[in-house]
Amino acid sequence: MAEIKNKKEKEPTVLFVAEEKEPLFSKKNRKLVTDPLNDDNPITVQVLGICSALAITVQLEPSVVMAISVMVVVASSNVVISLLRNLIPNRIRIIVQLVVVAGLVAVVNEVLKAYAYDVSKQLSVFVGLIITNCIVMGRLEAFALGNGPWKSFLDGVGNAAGYGLILIVIAFFRELLGSGKLFGYEVLGHKGLTLADSTGLYALGYENNGLMLLSPAALLVLGIIVWIQRSKNRKLIEK
């Protein structure tokens, strides 16, 4: 890093500082990706990004699309803000973060509308949910503003992966118990108009749980996930 200071201050000019180069996938860097999957999960431990966890997880397919989109947004905005971190004035840093994130999502949406139209149709409903997702701004504030681009990229990927994991688990149960399907494919049999028309579990009188299709169910499933996670993970048990 070259730091050329103002001559008036009569300090020696520092030409470069020798830094110890950390390998790209060192233990610390790998931890940035693996921690948010369990110990520091953005949804279950940091309690961020709950809103989309409620709205999207009715079905598996949009949940997967959302998880991938959030990963792209978090990782790229982390990198952009990290590169700009020494230039951003402190007073307007939240606004700058918001502009970068919103700008990124808007450009991504435009590109998708041109080159992957079907995906963009699924996404445009969720665009607002991505921009306001607390995980995005949360990681920018907590990490990207104080760390280099590569580490910020890994942190973004890790947190988005943790978020995606929880989203997929919740969506799995909600779609299975709420409509008897996974990814739109009927797995519990087909529900006909009468018992005689039905196949699989429905022929035995099984009914889909309608509550699972509504938002409160997401919170119930999430609560159970948090419960299980805290029982199994020693590090999360508060003394």
Added chain:
Amino acid sequence: MNRESNAYTLIFAVIMVVVVASALAIAATSLQPLQAQNVKIEKMQDILSTIEISTTKEEAQETYDKYITKVLALDSKGEVVAEGEEAFSIDLANETNKGVSEQRFPLYVAEVEGSTYYVIPLYGAGLWNAIWGYISLEEDGNTVKGTVFSHAGETPGLGAEITQDWFQERFIGEKIKDESGNFVGITVQKGYSGGNNKDDNAIDAISGATITGDGVTNMIYERLEYYIPYLEKQNTNLALN
């Protein structure tokens, strides 16, 4: 320059806004032709799907030209006011904001293996946002050949299911007129018990999606109403021939 000074902050903000705005403007305008083409192809695919013709994106234009023989725009009285490209490019989202007497009602005429079908675009209000689609009628102007629906923001798993085949298929063979020949539309009915009866002007609703279903019912009634005079005229012409 001091990073926290007013001057720096102001200059940074201005530069950032200019850069982001330019990037967005460049992205939007340079991609606009591709995007418009995608929308046009999707429209053609939707229209063809109501007459049970599925096509890929690459073949859409060719298949559309093969089966859709006429595109007309009617006024609220059923008179033809436009044809061809002008009628195709009518955007119902804008059109429905005008007063009924100023609106134009697009109509697509298809010929498949000697039979004529009328494809009518629909536009209406769902629970959260707009819903739209196409409905095709057989030559008698009464029996439904097929439907396709889409939406802007209905609830996934509930209202959003109007895009699914199993819901759209319920309309096939239903009549839009009652036994006396009066136009009544099709009701998306809660607690429907008519089984496979195609003459009762009603189909089974989606559980938990009442308001979206009502939106579909209203949309079909409100839009088809204006096509009845023209379609009946075509029928009497057929009968005379």
